[in-house]
Every structure is written in C-alpha cells, then in structure tokens.
Amino acid sequence: MHENLVIVESPAKAKTIEKFLGKDYVVKSSFGHIRDLSKKELGIDIDKGFTPHYEIPADKKKVVAELNKLAKDSKTVWLASDEDREGEAIAWHLAQVLGLKIEDTKRIVFHEITKKAILNAVENPRTIDINRVNAQQARRILDRLVGFELSPVLWRKVKPSLSAGRVQSVAVRLVVEREREIMNFVSTTYYRVTANFYVQIDGKTVKFRAELNKRFETSEQARAFLEKCKDADFTVAKVEHKPSKKSPAAPFTTSTLQQEAGRKFGMSVSQIMSVAQKLYESGYITYMRTDSVNLSGQAIAAAKEQIVSSFGEKYSQVRNYKTKSKGAQEAHEAIRPSYMEKSTIDGTPQEKRLYELIWKRTMASQMADALTERTVVDIVISGQEEKFVANGEVVKFDGFLRLYSESVEDETETGEEAILPPLKVGDKPMVKDITAAQRFTQSPARYSEASLVKQLEDLGIGRPSTYAPTISTIINRGYIIRGNRDGVSRKYEVIKLENGDISVKTEEETVGREKNKLSPTDIGMLVTDYLNEQFSTIMDYNFTANVEKEFDEIAEGKKKWVDMISEFYGHFHPTIEHALDGAPVKSSQSRVLGIDPKSGKTVSVKIGRFGPVAQIGGDNGEKAQFASLKKGQLIANITLEEALDLFSLPRTVGEFEGKEVVIGVGKFGPYVRHDGKFVSLAKTDDPYTIELSRAIQLIEEKRLKDAVKNIPIKTYPSEPELLVLNGRYGPYISYKGKNYRLPKSNVPEDLTLEQCMEIIAKSDKSK
DNA sequence: CAGTGAGCGAGCTTCCGCTTGACTT
Numbered sequence: 015m016h017e018n019l020v021i022v023e024s025p026a027k028a029k030t031i032e033k034f035l036g037k038d039y040v041v042k043s044s045f046g047h048i049r050d051l052s053k054k055e056l057g058i059d060i061d062k063g064f065t066p067h068y069e070i071p072a073d074k075k076k077v078v079a080e081l082n083k084l085a086k087d088s089k090t091v092w093l094a095s096d097e098d099r100e101g102e103a104i105a106w107h108l109a110q111v112l113g114l115k116i117e118d119t120k121r122i123v124f125h126e127i128t129k130k131a132i133l134n135a136v137e138n139p140r141t142i143d144i145n146r147v148n149a150q151q152a153r154r155i156l157d158r159l160v161g162f163e164l165s166p167v168l169w170r171k172v173k174p175s176l177s178a179g180r181v182q183s184v185a186v187r188l189v190v191e192r193e194r195e196i197m198n199f200v201s202t203t204y205y206r207v208t209a210n211f212y213v214q215i216d217g218k219t220v221k222f223r224a225e226l227n228k229r230f231e232t233s234e235q236a237r238a239f240l241e242k243c244k245d246a247d248f249t250v251a252k253v254e255h256k257p258s259k260k261s262p263a264a265p266f267t268t269s270t271l272q273q274e275a276g277r278k279f280g281m282s283v284s285q286i287m288s289v290a291q292k293l294y295e296s297g298y299i300t301y302m303r304t305d306s307v308n309l310s311g312q313a314i315a316a317a318k319e320q321i322v323s324s325f326g327e328k329y330s331q332v333r334n335y336k337t338k339s340k341g342a343q344e345a346h347e348a349i350r351p352s353y354m355e356k357s358t359i360d361g362t363p364q365e366k367r368l369y370e371l372i373w374k375r376t377m378a379s380q381m382a383d384a385l386t387e388r389t390v391v392d393i394v395i396s397g398q399e400e401k402f403v404a405n406g407e408v409v410k411f412d413g414f415l416r417l418y419s420e421s422v423e424d425e426t427e428t429g430e431e432a433i434l435p436p437l438k439v440g441d442k443p444m445v446k447d448i449t450a451a452q453r454f455t456q457s458p459a460r461y462s463e464a465s466l467v468k469q470l471e472d473l474g475i476g477r478p479s480t481y482a483p484t485i486s487t488i489i490n491r492g493y494i495i496r497g498n499r500d501g502v503s504r505k506y507e508v509i510k511l512e513n514g515d516i517s518v519k520t521e522e523e524t525v526g527r528e529k530n531k532l533s534p535t536d537i538g539m540l541v542t543d544y545l546n547e548q549f550s551t552i553m554d555y556n557f558t559a560n561v562e563k564e565f566d567e568i569a570e571g572k573k574k575w576v577d578m579i580s581e582f583y584g585h586f587h588p589t590i591e592h593a594l595d596g597a598p599v600k601s602s603q604s605r606v607l608g609i610d611p612k613s614g615k616t617v618s619v620k621i622g623r624f625g626p627v628a629q630i631g632g633d634n635g636e637k638a639q640f641a642s643l644k645k646g647q648l649i650a651n652i653t654l655e656e657a658l659d660l661f662s663l664p665r666t667v668g669e670f671e672g673k674e675v676v677i678g679v680g681k682f683g684p685y686v687r688h689d690g691k692f693v694s695l696a697k698t699d700d701p702y703t704i705e706l707s708r709a710i711q712l713i714e715e716k717r718l719k720d721a722v723k724n725i726p727i728k729t730y731p732s733e734p735e736l737l738v739l740n741g742r743y744g745p746y747i748s749y750k751g752k753n754y755r756l757p758k759s760n761v762p763e764d765l766t767l768e769q770c771m772e773i774i775a776k777s778d779k780s781k
Numbered sequence: 782c783a784g785t786g787a788g789c790g791a792g793c794t795t796c797c798g799c800t801t802g803a804c805t806t
Contacts, residue, residue, distance in 0.1 A: 023800060046800025073801095100799055154797075161796020168795085175794045182796080291801085303799085479798055487796095624785060632786095640786065680783035692783055739806085746806065753806055 016040045019088035020122075021081060021108060023095050026295050027127060031094075034129045035136070040088070042081060044095065048074050049107045051158050058155055064579050066155060070111070078111060085112045090120060092139070096345035097123040099569065103150035106142050116142055126310035126347045127300065149569035155579055156180070156561060160552060163590045164545070171598045172541060177491055180558060181476045181484055183545055186493045187553055188469055189461055190534045190542040197651055199457035204229045205236035205450040205509070209402050211248070211393070211443040213435055220435040221446070224393055224404035229453075233507060236450035237518075240511040242398060243448055250441040251401070252392040258407075259385050262378040262414035264307040264335040265348035268478035269464075269471045271302070274375070275368060276464035277421045280530065282496075283463045283482040289368050290349070297352055298359050298369055303478040304346040305471075307335035309376070313347070316354035317380040325416060331382040340474030341562050350376040374418040381414035389434050393443065406434030447512040454504070460531035463496065475558045492625075493538035497646050501527030536626045536649045540599060548593040551585070604629070608654040617657050619649045628657040642679070659702060668706035675709050677701050688713050730767045738762050738770070749774055 017038040022028050025043040032041040049068040051057030059065040070078050085091050091114055093105035101123075109119050120139040124131040157180055164178035207226035212219050230236040266274070271290065272283045281289075290302035309317075314332055321330045337344055351373045359369045389406040409415070437443070461469065467481045476484055488494050501524045508519045534542070546553050554560075561582075567573040604620035607628075615631035625642060626649055632638025641660035643652065664678030664687075676687040677695075684701035686693045686709045693716040695701060699708065728738035737748045747754040747770055754774055756762060 025801075044800080045802095047798070048800095050798090051796095073803095096799085098799095104799070150798095157797045159796085163795095165795035169793090177795050179796045295801095477798060479800080484797090622786065627786080629786095638786080640784095642785090678783075683783095685783065687783080694783095748806090755804080755806095 016084070016088045018090050018092060019081075019084050020092040020094050023101065023104060024301070026297070027301070030127050030297070031132055034132045040084060042084060043077075044081065044104060044108060045074070045077055047100070047104055047107065048078050048081075048111060051154065056158065056162050058158060060583070063576050064155055064583070066151060068107070081108070082112055085114070092120045092122050092136070093142070094122050094124070094135070097125065098343035098345040099146055099150045099153065099565070101345055102143055102146040103154075106144070106147040109142060116144070125306075125308070125345065126312075128310050128312050130312070131310070143569075145571045146569045148575040149565040152568055152575040152578055153561075153565055155575075156582060159579075159583060159586065163587070164549065164552070167548075167590060167593050168541060168544075170594065171596075172544065173537075175491075176537075176541060177487070178541070178545060178552075180552060181470070181480065182488050182491075182493075183542070183553060184473075184475055184555065184557070185466065185470060185484055186488050186534065186538050187542050187546070187555075188466060189488075189494045189532050190539050192458060192461060193534050193539075193648075196457045196460065201454045201457065203452055203454050204231055205233065206453045207236065207239065207448065207450045209448040210446040211402075211404075212446055213437065213441065213443045215435055222404055222406075222432065222434050222443075224391070224402035226400055227403050228400045230450065233452070233509065236509055237516065239398075239400070240448060240450060240509060240516050243395065243445075243511055244514055244516075246396045246398065248393050248395055248402070248443055248445060250391060250437050250439055250443065251394045252390075253437055253439055254390045256388045256390070257385065257410075258388045259383040260413075260415070261383050262333075262381055262418065263375065263420050265309055265350055265376050265379045266372060267305050267307060267337075267339075267348060268303050268481060269305070269339075269467050271349055271372070272467050272481065273464040274421065275371060276462060278371065279364075279367060281364075282530070283467060283485055285364075286368065287482045289362075289364050292361070292365055293359075293369055293372075296359075296361070298356070299352060299372055300348070300350050301346045302349050304344075304349060305337060305339060305342040305478050306344040306346055307337050307348045308344065309335070309348055309350060309379075313350055313354060313376070314380060317377055320354050321377060321381055325381075328411075329382050329413065329416065331380065331413075333380060335379070339471055340559060343477075348376075378414040378418035381417065382411070384409060384413035384415040385411040391434060391437050404434055406432055408433055445511075447510055449511075450509040452506040452508070454506075454525075460528060460533055462531055466532060473555055473558065474562060475555075488538075492535055493541065494532050494534050495645055496530050496532055497528075498530065499526060499528040499646070501525055533646060534648075536621055536643075539648070539650065540621070544599050548596070549589055551589075605649055607652070607657050610658060617654055619643065619652055619657060621649065628652075628660050630661065663701060667704065667709055670706070670710050670713065675706060675713075677704055677709065686712055691716075727762050728765055730770075733767055736767070736770055738765055747773060 018040065020031065020035065020039055020041045022031060022041065022043050023046055025045065028041040028043040032039065035041065049070050052067055052069045053071065057067045059067065091112065093108055095101035095104040105121055108114070109116055119142060121142050122135040122139050124135040161177070161179040165176065168176040168178055206229055209224050210221060211224060212221045230239060272286050275281050275286045276283065287302065290299065293299045294302050318330050318332060349372055351369070354376070357370070357373055359366060361369070387408050387410055391404040393402040393404065395401060463485050466485065470476045470481065489496060503522055504525050505520050505522050508521055510517050510519070551557060564573065564578050568575050568578060604618040607617045607619060609615070610617050610630050613630060617628065617630050619626065619628050622640070626647070628641050628643060630639040639661060641663070643649070643660065647656065664676050666674050666676050668675050670688060673689045678685055678687060679701055684695040684699065686695065693712050695704065695712065726737040726739055730736055735750055739746055739748050746756060756773065
C-alpha cells in the first residue's frame with residue numbers, strides 16, 4: 015500500500031519528480047492521452063447530441079492496467095498532467111478510467127520541474143476544471159468531424175487514401191500559394207551603383223565602399239550617370255553617428271528551435287525533435303515540445319551566475335520573456351539546459367551540437383544588449399542630385415553577441431556594414447572605381463520545413479507536438495515534396511568606371527539554388543483548389559483562430575460545447591453533401607505543350623493513373639508513348655523541352671565488361687542495369703545526366719556491399735544453422751530460416767552460442 | 782519486385798494532440 019500516486023504525462027518527468035517528493039510518493043506516467051475516439055469509425059453519435067465514444071487504444075491497455083492497479087493500492091491519487099487544455103482532458107480521462115471521483119480528485123499543476131514548484135503544487139491542489147475539459151472535447155470532436163467527413167469526399171472525388179484536415183490542408187495551401195506566387199512572379203531588372211573610395215589617413219590609404227541612393231532602370235541611364243561622374247568631384251556632406259543596440263532573442267520554443275537548428279545545421283524538423291528527445295530523456299534539457307519562452311527563477315539565477323563568472327557583471331542582464339504567439343498554452347518552460355553550468359555534454363555529434371545551441375541561446379537571453387555605433391556618411395557629387403551613402407557599424411560593446419547570434423533564413427542583398435575610416439564634412443575622398451551592376455528583383459522564397467512551421471505558428475495553427483508530424487503527413491500523402499534545385503545560370507551586365515574609362519562586361523551567376531525547400535505536387539495543387547472551392551471556411555487561414563475563440567469561451571464556462579459543435583456542424587455538413595453531389599475533380603484534363611519535332615505528334619501532360627505523366631501522340635486511337643514527370647515538375651509549368659527529355663529513358667550509357675550499361679527508372683526509382691543485375695542510383699544521381707564512369711562505380715560498390723553482407727560475423731561449429739550476420743538494420747541472428755533482433759547491450763563479436771539460443775527462445779516466447 | 786495507361790469493383794483509406802518505444806532483414 016502506497017500513500018500517494020502521482021500521475022504525469024511523461025516518464026522522464028516522472029523520474030525527476032519522484033526524487034523531489036520522497037518515499038511517500040510513487041510517480042508514474044500516462045504516456046500522454048490514454049483514451050481517444052474510436053479509430054475505426056467516426057466515434058461520435060451525431061444524433062445523440064454529438065456524444066463521443068472513447069476507447070482505450072490497444073497500445074495504452076498496458077499502461078492503464080498498471081495505473082489502475084497502483085491507484086487501487088494508493089490512498090490518494092494526484093493528477094499532475096500539464097495545465098493546458100489537453101492536459102486537463104488527460105486528467106479527466108484518467109479520473110474516468112480509474113474510477114476516481116471528479117469532485118474530490120486532487121489535480122495539481124506546475125509549469126517548471128523544480129523542487130519548489132512541485133512542493134508548492136502539492137500544497138495547493140484543485141479539482142478538475144470540467145469547462146476546460148469540455149473545450150478539449152470540442153476541439154477533438156471538431157477535428158474528427160472535419161477530418162473524417164472531408165477525407166472521404168476526396169476519396170470519391172479525387173483519389174483514394176487522400177486526407178484533409180483543419181491543420182494539414184491549410185499547411186498545404188500555404189505551400190501551393192507560395193508556388194503560384196513564384197510562378198506568376200515577373201522579375202524586373204535594375205542597376206545598383208556602388209563606389210570604392212579611398213582617403214589618406216596618417217599617410218596610409220584607407221578604402222571604403224558606398225552605395226548610390228538611386229537605382230537605375232536601364233543600362234543607358236546607368237551609363238549616362240557614370241559618364242557624368244568622369245569629371246565630377248566628391249565631397250563628404252554629412253557625417254552622422256547613431257548609437258544603436260541589439261537585444262538577444264528569447265529562449266527557444268519548439269518552433270524557434272526548429273527554425274534555428276534547421277538553418278544552422280540543416281537538420282529536418284523531425285531529426286531535430288528526435289535528437290532533442292534524447293537530450294530530454296538524458297536529463298540534459300527541459301521539455302522540448304513547448305510554446306513558452308518563460309524561464310524558471312532558478313534557471314535565470316543559474317544563468318546569471320554563469321555569465322558573471324565567465325564574462326563579468328556587465329555582461330549580465332536578467333530578462334523575463336513574454337510569449338506572444340497566438341494560441342500559446344504555456345504548460346512548460348522554454349527549452350533550456352537543465353543545468354546552466356553544463357556548457358557541453360557527452361553524446362553523439364548531433365546531440366552535442368544541438369545541446370550547445372540550446373545552452374548558448376539560453377545564456378545569451380540573459381545577457382546584456384550589444385551596443386553599436388552606426389555611422390552614415392553622405393557623399394555628394396558635383397553637378398548631380400544623387401549622392402553616395404556609406405554605412406558603417408562599430409560594435410562598442412559585444413554583450414550577448416559574445417556568445418550567440420541568430421541566423422537568418424535567406425541571405426538577401428543588403429548594404430554592406432563595415433568599419434568606416436574617420437571622415438568629416440568637407441573631406442574629398444578619391445574614387446577608385448564606380449560600378450553599375452545589373453540586378454534582378456527576386457520572387458518570394460519557397461518555404462523550408464522550419465519556415466512553414468513558423469508561418470503555421472504565426473497563424474495559430476497546430477501545436478508544438480504536431481509540427482513535425484504534420485510536415486511528414488503532407489509529404490507522405492504526396493501533397494508536397496522536399497527537394498533541392500541546382501539553380502540556373504543568369505547573365506548580367508556590369509558597367510564600370512575606372513581610371514576615367516567606362517567598360518561594359520557581361521558576367522554570369524547561378525541563381526535559384528535551393529536545398530530542402532518545400533514545393534507542392536500536382537495532386538497537392540489539385541486538392542487545394544478543390545477544397546478552397548468547396549470548403550472555403552475550413553481553408554480560411556483564420557479558421558483555427560476563430561474556433562479557438564469559441565474553445566476559450568467554452569473553457570471560461572460562457573458557452574456549451576454541444577452548442578458550439580452543433581452550430582458548426584449545421585453549417586459544415588451541408589457543404590459535404592453538396593460536394594458529394596457535385597462533379598469529380600477534372601484531374602484527367604490535359605495541357606498541350608506543343609509538337610514533338612521528331613514524330614510531329616502532340617505532346618501533352620496530365621494526371622494519369624500513376625500520377626503526373628507526359629504523353630506523345632495517342633490522339634486518333636494510335637498507341638501513345640508515356641513518361642512520368644520527375645519529382646518537382648508540375649503540370650502547370652513544365653516546358654515542352656523538359657517533357658521531351660523525359661522520354662530519353664531507358665538509355666544506354668556505354669559498355670562495361672563487354673555488357674551494356676543501361677539507365678532506367680523503375681518501380682523503386684532510378685536504376686543502373688548491367689549483366690541482368692539492377693543497382694539503385696543514389697539520391698544525388700540524376701538518371702538523365704549520369705555518366706558511364708559513375709554507373710560503373712555504383713555497380714562496383716554494390717558488388718562490394720553484397721560480398722560483405724554474406725560474410726557471417728560469427729558462426730558456431732556445433733550449430734551450423736545459426737549465424738550472426740550483418741544486415742540492413744545492423745547485426746542480427748539467423749536461425750532455421752528465421753531472423754532475430756539483437757538486444758542493444760550485446761556486442762555481436764562476443765556472443766556465445768548460449769546467449770544466442772537465449773535470445774531466440776525469448777523472442778519465440780514473446781510471439 | 783525493376784512498368785504501367787481495359788474495365789469492374791470488394792474492401793480499404795482519413796483527423797489533431799498528448800506521449801514513447803517497437804519494429805523493420
């Protein structure tokens with residue numbers, strides 16, 4: 015018999031709290047929600063006032079059974095799930111399932127895992143807030159109604175297995191609309207003029223740069239300006255010094271961690287989350303799914319101590335941050351190191367890097383502003399209205415920059431900030447050269463995973479625990495892809511005045527190179543257009559914010575959840591009926607690109623049975639040729655040349671060992687075929703351009719791998735049927751035609767026959 | 782397993798949020 019059972023959501027949290035509470039308390043975790051609407055059906059009885067039917071999912075049966083047993087054996091059960099809407103619902107479901115009385119069940123909450131906070135919580139228990147629970151039920155039921163009524167419409171009208179929902183469909187819409195902006199963008203050109211000046215200071219030549227305060231639209235105008243500069247003289251007309259300061263960014267939330275680690279290390283949001291999970295489980299950082307920027311008093315004090323001892327008093331500045339994002343629920347602290355004095359940890363390189371990033375960000379957030387002095391110098395040109403402007407910046411006190419500076423998503427062209435020589439009004443700097451370079455206005459940038467997360471967060475859509483899964487879902491459904499683009503080469507004109515001569519040159523640059531950026535697929539565009547047309551309310555960027563207001567009213571007891579859902583459904587369901595009555599999506603419509611110069615037949619693109627496809631001929635019952643579009647190509651903007659290129663596979667690239675080497679694209683992606691054997695191309699290989707030498711390299715690599723794969727790590731003379739082998743997922747045991755996983759703790763080379771048999775026996779028993 | 786594009790149709794798919802392991806040969 016225990017005195018007290020405390021139930022929290024996360025097992026790592028349970029371990030920590032158990033230490034704070036002492037021996038009279040057993041602390042267990044529910045592993046999140048323990049009940050949900052049934053998975054198979056709608057799980058809501060619409061005719062009976064939207065009554066939800068909750069079930070305990072199969073993978074939660076064990077946890078619930080254990081909690082039930084412990085609850086029966088305890089005098090008092092404390093429900094300590096998070097204080098947000100979902101946490102309150104978890105507490106309520108626990109009370110229901112464990113047969114606790116709602117009126118006198120002890121509900122406790124804390125926003126930070128510190129001894130003080132926990133003890134304080136235990137001294138101030140409350141009861142379950144049923145209004146907040148009802149707000150969660152409304153949220154859950156609304157999402158189920160939307161998801162499970164919309165998705166079947168897509169199965170009937172577009173294609174099977176598609177999905178739609180309050181969050182994912184809007185996420186796809188953002189990507190689709192950005193792509194359309196890029197497609198419709200018309201780049202204009204202008205000329206940017208910069209000058210290299212120099213002055214003599216103490217007998218030394220000091221150079222500096224300045225930019226003209228006007229941009230020219232045409233080459234002629236730019237050239238005319240340079241002509242006029244030939245005999246002009248240049249005078250410093252104004253020197254302005256402005257003190258300026260920079261403040262550190264707030265400590266990390268889930269979203270900002272994803273953005274920053276994405277930019278700095280190029281990690282995907284799901285990679286970041288799984289590394290952060292490891293750090294959390296090891297006790298190195300606080301909880302990683304949070305929308306709060308708050309730090310505990312204890313953490314602030316520890317950071318201060320670290321900063322003062324490492325950098326001195328004047329680098330410290332205690333700051334309290336306020337969360338401003340829409341719909342934040344602040345059940346936790348910001349993501350921070352558990353122990354501020356630990357600036358580094360043991361672990362994999364990724365774990366170390368991510369930890370150090372979190373440590374620096376947290377420390378910097380408690381450091382002083384960086385103080386700078388900005389200098390702006392105007393240089394007038396005799397006989398002309400335009401003037402050159404030089405910008406300089408000097409850091410007077412580095413403050414938090416000593417430790418950390420935030421990165422930016424896409425480096426855009428900005429005026430250079432440099433250290434300027436001491437100039438004064440009336441100075442006449444000499445001109446080394448003046449350059450008018452042709453520039454181009456840029457289309458908006460495609461989203462990265464992290465910038466899409468940021469956009470969703472700004473719109474109040476989705477929660478920290480769902481950002482990464484949402485992106486996986488819309489990629490898995492084939493609505494969007496994450497990919498790289500090589501960029502294209504572009505020529506630009508450079509007009510330069512130097513030593514009294516004007517020269518014109520054409521230079522070349524690569525633009526539009528992208529890594530891991532998101533773009534829609536044809537299906538993503540098709541579904542988005544259809545949903546926008548039929549279900550504009552759900553697709554509205556403000557839909558979530560609007561329903562959140564109502565959830566808040568329910569939580570405050572001002573509104574009944576059934577009324578809210580019933581009103582919503584009254585409007586929503588007829589739109590479903592209307593869509594089902596309507597026509598299917600015109601997905602078979604094709605776009606004609608032109609004429610194939612070789613055959614003289616029509617080339618078109620459309621969505622076929624197996625996705626987007628290009629077609630040559632097939633008009634009058636003749637047999638058409640087909641080729642799938644490449645990842646990233648869209649029906650909306652593929653060109654005739656790109657489409658014709660698709661028909662170049664399979665192609666023979668040469669001979670190796672007297673046999674043909676053929677490149678093709680099969681069911682499992684691009685491959686090399688040689689001597690009746692197939693080798694997959696690497697992700698970075700392009701089947702349309704790959705050369706013989708690389709193909710041979712792939713064939714040889716495959717041979718080597720195959721050779722290694724079949725050499726056993728370990729064999730046993732007394733049991734010839736038992737082998738320890740090296741497989742795709744690491745070492746494993748093969749015995750009598752069956753394979754067995756190795757427990758992590760085993761070193762495969764040291765396995766004895768007895769140990770192997772034990773592993774086999776255990777595995778067979780568990781099945 | 783290394784393309785596909787005849788037509789029919791049984792049975793299936795699906796949401797958002799809260800949590801971790803288990804599991805692929």
